[in-house]
Amino acid sequence: MNIFLISLVIAVVAIVARDGVSEKFGPIKLNGPKNALISAVVLALLAGASFGLWKSSPGALGGGAAALIGLFAGAAAASIAQWFGASEWQRSAGRTAPLALAAFAVSAIVSLPSDTLISAVFGAAAAAWIFSLSRVDDLTEWPVRTAIYTGCIVAIDLLGTYHNPGIVSLGEQLAGVVVIAGILAIGIETQIRSRDAKLAFMGPILALAFSSFGAFLLFRKIGAPDSSAFIFVAAAFIALISSWMIRQEAATLLVRMLLAVILWIALATAAYGYARGLGMSIALMAGAGNLIILANRRALLCIGPLAALVVYRVFRQMHADTAEAFDIGQHYAEIGFVLGIVLPVMAQEWTRNLKAKSPWVAGGLWVVLLAAAPLPVAVALSDKGIVGYLVGLGIAPVLEGLKGEQSSQSLSLALGLSSGMALLYTWMEPHLDVDRHGKIVALSYIAVGMAIAIIGIVLTSRSKSVATEAVA
Numbered sequence: 161m162n163i164f165l166i167s168l169v170i171a172v173v174a175i176v177a178r179d180g181v182s183e184k185f186g187p188i189k190l191n192g193p194k195n196a197l198i199s200a201v202v203l204a205l206l207a208g209a210s211f212g213l214w215k216s217s218p219g220a221l222g223g224g225a226a227a228l229i230g231l232f233a234g235a236a237a238a239s240i241a242q243w244f245g246a247s248e249w250q251r252s253a254g255r256t257a258p259l260a261l262a263a264f265a266v267s268a269i270v271s272l273p274s275d276t277l278i279s280a281v282f283g284a285a286a287a288a289w290i291f292s293l294s295r296v297d298d299l300t301e302w303p304v305r306t307a308i309y310t311g312c313i314v315a316i317d318l319l320g321t322y323h324n325p326g327i328v329s330l331g332e333q334l335a336g337v338v339v340i341a342g343i344l345a346i347g348i349e350t351q352i353r354s355r356d357a358k359l360a361f362m363g364p365i366l367a368l369a370f371s372s373f374g375a376f377l378l379f380r381k382i383g384a385p386d387s388s389a390f391i392f393v394a395a396a397f398i399a400l401i402s403s404w405m406i407r408q409e410a411a412t413l414l415v416r417m418l419l420a421v422i423l424w425i426a427l428a429t430a431a432y433g434y435a436r437g438l439g440m441s442i443a444l445m446a447g448a449g450n451l452i453i454l455a456n457r458r459a460l461l462c463i464g465p466l467a468a469l470v471v472y473r474v475f476r477q478m479h480a481d482t483a484e485a486f487d488i489g490q491h492y493a494e495i496g497f498v499l500g501i502v503l504p505v506m507a508q509e510w511t512r513n514l515k516a517k518s519p520w521v522a523g524g525l526w527v528v529l530l531a532a533a534p535l536p537v538a539v540a541l542s543d544k545g546i547v548g549y550l551v552g553l554g555i556a557p558v559l560e561g562l563k564g565e566q567s568s569q570s571l572s573l574a575l576g577l578s579s580g581m582a583l584l585y586t587w588m589e590p591h592l593d594v595d596r597h598g599k600i601v602a603l604s605y606i607a608v609g610m611a612i613a614i615i616g617i618v619l620t621s622r623s624k625s626v627a628t629e630a631v632a
Contacts, residue, residue, distance in 0.1 A: 180350035200239035207232035234283030237265030245302025258305035285576020311575035341370035387434035395446035437473035461561035468554020496545035500552020
């Protein structure tokens with residue numbers, strides 16, 4: 161059966177299951193925001209138009225049409241997630257359906273070039289961040305979770321293909337396993353909780369057991385490396401431990417978060433030793449999926465360094481001639497590292513201090529600014545700065561978590577921005593071999609463009625009352 165149809169069925173089942181939410185409603189009303197539904201329709205149409213353009217003329221838009229398909233597809237997935245998540249019907253749900261929507265979106269473009277897949281991650285992350293400006297239904301974070309899992313699925317698809325060309329659509333299949341396991345575990349947990357609240361701890365254990373057993377059967381069927389099941393189980397177990405350690409009421413939260421980060425980095429090292437980049441991507445998918453099902457957003461932020469290492473492996477596969485590793489002794493690497501940390505943190509700080517009632521223009525300019533960030537990094541800092549930038553993006557979510565952030569938005573942003581770097585570098589690489597004068601000229605143009613965007617953000621971020629006081 162086609163993976164697209166399977167993903168669609170699983171998505172429908174996950175949405176209907178509603179994570180076992182017990183609230184009773186009258187007639188089902190999908191009262192999601194109209195702008196999200198309109199955005200999904202428009203983006204889907206644009207994806208179709210781009211696909212037609214790309215098929216009719218493979219060289220159209222300098223090859224950019226293939227990337228546009230992914231961009232629109234990812235943004236459409238996040239829009240659909242926002243629409244469902246903000247509806248009354250899905251109130252208090254949102255642990256499995258966003259994952260299923262991510263798998264469904266990627267299954268629609270999995271046969272297209274890698275640029276299409278990687279751009280879908282940025283599209284989903286950008287749309288999720290835009291929707292967060294409305295502060296609607298922040299509790300479930302549907303589009304954010306869809307964006308995060310889109311990144312996980314794309315990474316495992318690309319690294320799986322590089323590892324073994326015979327492994328196709330592994331990401332979507334594994335995501336389906338995680339979703340089905342989550343639906344079963346949450347359903348049983350709900351029944352157990354209704355009878356004895358003290359046995360509610362069985363839910364996370366069942367999620368680990370079901371997903372691990374399903375992953376074992378899948379890996380055995382497709383002929384994945386023997387270590388794949390072990391890596392998946394280890395990641396699911398660490399997710400369970402991390403969720404237990406990182407509780408809101410824990411007095412030693414700072415230490416526990418740092419310990420969780422160390423555990424994920426250690427797992428990344430072991431997974432790479434067993435199955436190279438594919439093993440790391442399996443660990444990321446298992447860890448992120450189980451943490452989302454466990455609904456522990458702060459623990460999810462601790463997975464940022466693992467996500468950065470996985471995206472770096474994708475980047476290395478796409479651009480094999482780049483620097484081999486992150487070198488802290490290189491100034492360019494240090495600058496890129498700091499920039500990678502600062503950008504997501506700056507974006508989140510802006511949203512927290514936002515005063516404008518209609519910040520959509522400013523939010524759009526922010527997306528442009530974030531998307532263009534790889535340009536000065538690549539031109540001025542070369543390969544060393546790029547690698548530092550990717551590593552820094554993985555640290556940003558951890559920093560946000562240590563500051564007390566309750567949203568997993570920064571992890572979504574980090575995945576989107578690192579994917580944007582991998583995508584843009586494909587187009588920038590032929591133009592990076594320039595002398596110092598050429599770099600200065602290029603950076604001057606880039607600086608002017610970014611300055612204009614920043615000025616636009618400042619002007620459109622202020623509420624009318626603030627602007628009036630400033631003029632007075």
